[in-house]
Amino acid sequence: MENIKNIIFDYGNVIFTIDFKRAQEAFSNLGIKDVTAFFAHKAHNSLFDDFETAAISPAEFRAGIRQAAENNDLTDEEIDAAWNSLLIGTPPQNHDVLRQVKQKYRTFLLSNNNEIHYNWITAYLQTTFELENLDNYFEKAYFSQHMKLRKPHTAIFEQVICENSLNPAETLFIDDSPQHIEGARKAGLHTLLMTEPAERLGEFLKQHGII
Structure with a gap:
């Protein structure tokens, strides 16, 4: 060039x-509804922007996932596994x-x-x-x-x-x-x-x- x-x-x-569909499926399994609007290649919830700019901590990110899933019993390990499923x-x-x-x-x-x-x-x-x-x-x-x-x-x-x-x-x-x-x-x-x-x-x- x-x-x-x-x-x-x-x-x-x-x-x-990376595989966005794997993460979508994992988030859906956590209980998050309308997962394609929540997290996708071209658009996603502001939670992800905030995490990628260190505006929120990992703990605050996990709290946001629990809120989106409407399940406060999700463990850190379950959330991290779902989030990391994106990575191949x-x-x-x-x-x-x-x-x-x-x-x-x-x-x-x-x-x-x-x-x-x-x-x-x-x-x-x-x-x-x-x-x-x-x-x-x-x-x-x-x-x-x-x-x-x-x-x-x-x-x-x-x-x-x-x-x-x-x-x-x-x-x-x-x-x-x-x-x-x-x-x-x-x-x-x-x-x-x-x-x-x-x-x-x-x-x-x-x-x-x-x-």
């Missing part, structure tokens, strides 16, 4: 596979793909995340790949709960641009969510909407001339 020197990757369903894992070849991309571009990660998922993913990377973190694959990894900002708001993109002295005209953002793509465009970034499953990341990047 001509003139691109920097790439900012989303994590979920770009590098790491990283296709092993994607780490090699990221290494390849990093040889040619400055690369960054920008993920809407939260403390419960972050802790699960950290443990998963350690046990499955013997990785302490993702530092070997990116110049820097950004997570919404640490920044107290989330995509698609322009401010989160502008912070990454500013902190790393990136030229938006030379920077590509890759995400699977159209609303996040729109936020990146407002920040002046080039964008690619990920239209393949995460296990096809390498093929997707080749198709668009990135590797």
